[in-house]
Amino acid sequence: MQTEKWQPSASIDVLKQRALVLQKIRAFFALRDVLEVDTPALSHATVTDEHLHSFSTQFIHPFAPKAATLYLQTSPEFAMKRLLSAGSGAIYQICKSFRNEETGRFHNPEFTMLEWYRPGFNHLQLMSEIDELIQTVLGCETAERVTYQDSFKQHLNCDPLTATLTEIKTLANQYGYGELAANESNKDTLLMLLFSQHVEPQIGRDRPCFVMDFPASQAALAKISPTNPLVAERFELYFRGVELANGFHELTDGAEQRRRFEGDNTKRQNNGQDIMPIDENFIAAINAGLPNCAGVALGIDRLLMLALDCSRIEQVIAFENSRA
Template structure:
């Protein structure tokens, strides 16, 4: 039987309360409005590597039981607010991902997400940097493109290298995959990134990696200067991936196409397809103002702030005790 006690110490709970206060003051000073959106949604994410929890709603107005999904992030709902003239907004909320637990992962976690009108990904990276300096007392961050990171640490161009070059690099670094068939090009890049690059960046100070390959664009705009890359960034610090941000794609047509491509990939890999969030697409159709947005893992931030070695030290009742 699992103990009933929390997996945290009191200090971690105090640190969480203080961190949330600092975050709210940070956005208050910048005139960014705190908002609240539902955790349950009719539509969900199509991304083949993201799996949402779902639940049955027996009281839908249709009279038939319907499926509702727990959000994997508040992105779609917050963008609908942006489309409804909310101005710049932020939210601290729970997000849910149907996946395993680990040192840096709990299926239910706390997310900070914010959107800034008129920002591109560079302006937003600067703001994320400012928030890290304020909350973790970090030195100003480094910035590297995805391509520079691969060239510096692997001597590989991730935008043009052959599949064989990636396989060879994996072999040289002793990255030994059980059943290596059907590893996609992007998965190989991600493995090399996780195993070789991640341990070397963001040690002394946070490190932003930006301009991801277009195939990993997610909801980011493609770069007008180089369509091989997307205006997406991540920030790494002391072994943690802390945040992921986009210069937001605001073309409804392209967004629908990306969702449909995701579902095609799901079919190819024998995964169930997911219902596209039509409310979100209709909002995009009405017009999403030019903006950049980012999601940050608050539990990971707290881990770094308190020196925790496992996420359960900052979550009162991690999933096995929930």
């Protein structure tokens, strides 16, 4: 009933436990001398990734000739990397992020993100620190590590790094995605579909699992491996059917980053999507000297679902979207 929507979707007891977990996370970083920062939720530019969808709004300045379009951040990554280039050292942030996508068991358009960056770390070292945090919060076993290639081979009997688009389409058809695959020209779109539906549910069941060495074509903001050009120094963390985190050994080449953003926009244009403005402040920060570092974005609400044994995201947030 509408009259009941004033009430929170999470119980007060759960919200108290949520506050304790956040205190534990902050204490974790305080012990390691990682600085907590706060960056804007609104930006003049946004992500170009064709699989991410930003909210936008209009800023009407009384002395401006026309309204300016601003975007709600999908993560604080670009602003935090600008701080790194300015000499901040190791930093973390717990903040609201926004994605104009689905709502459901693991999704809410407004959610809480934990993001942190470690200058001098590579992705393997950062994975070890994430493992320590997860054990601190969840009291679980240490995480295992598998490659994207091996997990795909094990569960789908296919090598995702060398398979052709035609071979991936055939595989998708075998799993009932023939209609979708027929007109798909992007191999990665099908790989992501197959991975999410038929690999993710099989990993990290009993203990957390890092999947590492994603295809180079899915590098996003990660470095390409110096030993294998087919893979990126990127990882994701899964536990009990939940995707918890996505991390990179961060790309520090501004020209390459621009090429990737422009490539994203080309894909967007080909798909009939809006072209997104490239964040020139972010590119300038990389060119000014983004230090060698590793970073990760971790979903706090999903982590809390595991910590508090909740089955749906609305059980751990004060007011989910329909009640907001």
